[in-house]
Amino acid sequence: MNKIILLKKQPFGKPSLHDFEFSTEEMPTPKDNELLLKTVYVSVDPYLRGRMSDAKSYIPAFELNKAIQSGIIAEVIDSHHADFKKGDFVSSNLEWKEYQISNGKGLVKVDENEAKLSSYLGILGMTGLTAYLGLMEVGLPKKGETLVVSGAGGAVGSVVGQIGKLQGCTVVGITGSDEKVSLLTSQFNFDQAINYKTTPNLKAAIRTACPNGVDIYFDNVGGEISDAVLSNINKYARLPVCGAISLYNETEIQMGPRLQPILLTKSATMRGFIIGDFAEKFPAAIKQLTAWLKDDKIAFSETIVKALIIFLRHLLICLMGKTKEK
Amino acid sequence: MNKIILLKKQPFGKPSLHDFEFSTEEMPTPKDNELLLKTVYVSVDPYLRGRMSDAKSYIPAFELNKAIQSGIIAEVIDSHHADFKKGDFVSSNLEWKEYQISNGKGLVKVDENEAKLSSYLGILGMTGLTAYLGLMEVGLPKKGETLVVSGAGGAVGSVVGQIGKLQGCTVVGITGSDEKVSLLTSQFNFDQAINYKTTPNLKAAIRTACPNGVDIYFDNVGGEISDAVLSNINKYARLPVCGAISLYNETEIQMGPRLQPILLTKSATMRGFIIGDFAEKFPAAIKQLTAWLKDDKIAFSETIVKALIIFLRHLLICLMGKTKEK
Numbered sequence: 001m002n003k004i005i006l007l008k009k010q011p012f013g014k015p016s017l018h019d020f021e022f023s024t025e026e027m028p029t030p031k032d033n034e035l036l037l038k039t040v041y042v043s044v045d046p047y048l049r050g051r052m053s054d055a056k057s058y059i060p061a062f063e064l065n066k067a068i069q070s071g072i073i074a075e076v077i078d079s080h081h082a083d084f085k086k087g088d089f090v091s092s093n094l095e096w097k098e099y100q101i102s103n104g105k106g107l108v109k110v111d112e113n114e115a116k117l118s119s120y121l122g123i124l125g126m127t128g129l130t131a132y133l134g135l136m137e138v139g140l141p142k143k144g145e146t147l148v149v150s151g152a153g154g155a156v157g158s159v160v161g162q163i164g165k166l167q168g169c170t171v172v173g174i175t176g177s178d179e180k181v182s183l184l185t186s187q188f189n190f191d192q193a194i195n196y197k198t199t200p201n202l203k204a205a206i207r208t209a210c211p212n213g214v215d216i217y218f219d220n221v222g223g224e225i226s227d228a229v230l231s232n233i234n235k236y237a238r239l240p241v242c243g244a245i246s247l248y249n250e251t252e253i254q255m256g257p258r259l260q261p262i263l264l265t266k267s268a269t270m271r272g273f274i275i276g277d278f279a280e281k282f283p284a285a286i287k288q289l290t291a292w293l294k295d296d297k298i299a300f301s302e303t304i305v306k307a308l309i310i311f312l313r314h315l316l317i318c319l320m321g322k323t324k325e326k
Numbered sequence: 327m328n329k330i331i332l333l334k335k336q337p338f339g340k341p342s343l344h345d346f347e348f349s350t351e352e353m354p355t356p357k358d359n360e361l362l363l364k365t366v367y368v369s370v371d372p373y374l375r376g377r378m379s380d381a382k383s384y385i386p387a388f389e390l391n392k393a394i395q396s397g398i399i400a401e402v403i404d405s406h407h408a409d410f411k412k413g414d415f416v417s418s419n420l421e422w423k424e425y426q427i428s429n430g431k432g433l434v435k436v437d438e439n440e441a442k443l444s445s446y447l448g449i450l451g452m453t454g455l456t457a458y459l460g461l462m463e464v465g466l467p468k469k470g471e472t473l474v475v476s477g478a479g480g481a482v483g484s485v486v487g488q489i490g491k492l493q494g495c496t497v498v499g500i501t502g503s504d505e506k507v508s509l510l511t512s513q514f515n516f517d518q519a520i521n522y523k524t525t526p527n528l529k530a531a532i533r534t535a536c537p538n539g540v541d542i543y544f545d546n547v548g549g550e551i552s553d554a555v556l557s558n559i560n561k562y563a564r565l566p567v568c569g570a571i572s573l574y575n576e577t578e579i580q581m582g583p584r585l586q587p588i589l590l591t592k593s594a595t596m597r598g599f600i601i602g603d604f605a606e607k608f609p610a611a612i613k614q615l616t617a618w619l620k621d622d623k624i625a626f627s628e629t630i631v632k633a634l635i636i637f638l639r640h641l642l643i644c645l646m647g648k649t650k651e652k
Contacts, residue, residue: 222587266598
């Protein structure tokens with residue numbers, strides 16, 4: 001039997017195990033022009049929380065009692081398709097199943113010899129592209145500027161900071177543990193990092209860390225952390241909004257200080273984006289990221305959890321670990 | 327004696343007459359390379375409220391016990407300066423004095439035959455430029471899009487809507503009286519206008535008025551009106567923040583729904599600006615506005631109050647009339 005993970009009900013607030021179902025189905029068989037894929041790596045991302053609710057968003061909600069989908073690296077096990085052969089590895093948005101059939105549409109071949117397979121879900125996949133294009137296209141970094149990144153210890157944030165350094169910026173990260181603070185400065189080339197959980201006055205700490213003010217704020221979290229950064233922005237600041245992790249599990253509309261007055265007085269630009277907005281720039285971005293990776297100019301960390309049943313717990317840890325403590 | 331208007335103390339909340347002083351000083355006399363100006367028109371604008379407080383802003387605060395400054399049209403009464411002669415009219419940022427000395431720096435000659443003098447403080451001055459450049463450079467209107475303008479009955483808003491129509495947009499204005507609603511649709515070419523004071527569900531009213539959603543929101547007011555518009559924006563919406571009139575007289579930081587989630591899900595851009603950000607585009611903008619004016623493609627309204635002592639009351643009416651009712 002094939003193993004699959006379904007969304008059983010829409011989570012209210014923080015997701016729990018009861019919202020999911022670990023199930024089985026008949027083993028699928030490929031027909032002509034189809035291929036059989038075996039899942040190798042599944043990408044488990046904070047944005048999936050949004051797809052589990054039916055609030056209008058940039059991508060449709062998951063359907064109940066159907067398999068969840070996300071970025072997956074799979075191995076071709078059996079091919080009746082001219083473009084793919086047994087042993088190929090592919091990347092695509094696929095279903096959370098151990099095995100699945102594909103007609104080849106949307107599959108991108110990935111090369112194990114060029115970079116390790118999991119990196120195509122990370123630094124050379126959605127998170128790397130999000131970091132690169134969000135910073136370069138929305139953040140518009142200039143040499144000598146100050147970049148602040150929230151959610152800096154995350155897959156996107158840690159890459160944003162490193163690209164900021166490569167662009168000649170001073171980079172300050174905000175994160176939620178001392179361990180991540182030391183990782184950011186030792187491994188990811190950040191100039192400074194702040195643990196917001198142990199910093200009593202975040203606004204003042206950012207002011208101290210950014211004596212020339214904040215020119216770019218790459219926002220992964222929203223909420224009070226962002227309020228503290230915004231009170232330190234410079235004239236003409238750019239504020240790419242990449243995520244609002246602190247708000248994802250909230251069940252009511254969250255209130256905060258109105259932003260219009262500060263955007264107005266600073267002639268600042270706050271722009272939300274998703275990576276699909278820049279689809280035409282993917283090839284150039286992947287080329288640049290691959291080059292940096294080969295030159296050891298960008299480090300990245302991965303959390304890999306083995307075995308299909310464990311995905312689910314990983315998902316929950318990932319989503320829950322990033323929500324605000326109540 | 328020369329008549330002048332000073333800022334006596336910083337208003338707290340709504341300004342009152344006690345915050346100002348109507349005073350006199352010795353009549354000034356121009357020396358070599360100087361000229362004597364007589365004030366003809368004074369521009370009284372909502373942004374002046376910001377300069378009356380010492381909160382950090384995009385322009386410095388007015389100094390206490392000194393004359394207030396704003397855009398002024400003046401007549402050259404006596405000239406010892408090679409570039410100006412008696413009878414010339416000039417526009418500049420000048421002091422609220424009946425007469426004043428200038429060394430010519432920053433004065434721009436204006437032509438009574440090209441357009442009436444007061445228009446150089448309005449449609450061909452700061453308000454017209456703000457409307458034109460804010461819409462064209464930040465709003466980026468495209469034919470067939472829907473533009474919503476708040477503060478639509480104001481000097482800037484009424485011009486924004488007309489320029490939006492000239493760009494092929496559907497234009498909906500939000501304003502605070504039935505009189506202005508009818509003015510917007512009859513005189514200023516808006517497709518529809520909404521009186522927010524008599525509309526119980528503004529969010530629903532905007533949805534009805536904009537069946538295709540809102541592509542551009544030119545925001546003059548901030549606050550709850552803007553919340554209602556934001557809940558109706560389309561993917562890739564542009565949100566020029568030109569003013570936050572509803573917040574100008576507030577003494578505490580105002581709270582509202584957090585904007586990051588909606589900017590994120592809509593890949594929308596909110597950008598504050600002041601007209602000085604686009605200084606290099608002024609000549610082209612004035613040329614275009616003058617052409618539209620001559621072709622009767624843009625109408626504008628002026629509120630002109632005579633006599634120097636009355637400026638003050640006008641100022642208060644202007645500033646007070648636009649604040650939120652408590």
